[in-house]
Amino acid sequence: MTSTVPRVGVVTFPGSLDDRDARRAVDQMGGEAVALWHADRDLRGVDAVVLPGGFSYGDYLRCGAIARFAPVMEQVVSFAERGGPLLGICNGFQVLCEAGLLPGAMIRNHSLRFICRDVWLRVETAQSCITGGLTPGETIEIPIKHGEGQWIATPEQLVDVERDGLVVFRYASRTGIVDDDHNPNGATNNVAGIRNAAGNVVGLMPHPEHAVDPDVGPTGGQPLFSSLLHAALAGAAG
């Protein structure tokens, strides 16, 4: 019997903070969340993986630099290489960049301040595991909360990222205007989230897992999680 409820693994590293919210968001959107531990070498047969936000390993050295070598990451990398949907949120995005699964890196916010507020994102592509149900050009509201979220890349990487349409979200106004006034952290080209060439790996600084429950804030995270669950089911069927 094949289950129709996609199982989404959420990895907990020492210092992860948003793993519970991520699991809750998965459950709330109709999936089954599976807790994964950084020291495990087994993904328990999940259909998608989320690397949550927080301060893995204290963010010592660089954000995400040490988590990248956690035992579970070997399985996560091979899962992604097989085409499995993999989402990195905030610190999870930093881990994916450190692991070389996504281009670029994050440095301190331009303002040097930790920023915690709701922002608007413009969807740039539907070709990713979390935007399959969205239309390019539409905007969604999701919170950010980070001190080191300024995405930058080498000049060569930047050319590739823009040429290949790897930007998934840009910081924008509610109506979709992308400019410096709507760039909270100084990110190059207002990049808030990017994908790999295949679209199964996505990282973003904003927190969709904090934006699924209408009782506590914006709900811009809902379509991202429903797209992820959809991608997880498609992968499980394939």
Next chain:
Amino acid sequence: MTTFTFEVLVTLKEGLSDPQGKAVESALPSLGWTNVRHVRVGKHIKLDVEADDEAGALDQVRGMAVRLLSNPVIEDYQVLEVAPR
């Protein structure tokens, strides 16, 4: 086996904006130093390596610098050997 001591200097690549350097630079004038420009903040990592010879030890430290101590996308590194006492 011999113990070799190294220092690794990690700095943000030239041309990348360095928010920490900027913060330091804007604090200095309030202490009277109005003549300081181009402040860059980096990391200094000191470590001891047990190895058969210096060349082998240096090779390992370079490996550490590339794989963990620095992020080649945003940072440059420099390995300095510390003279034994």
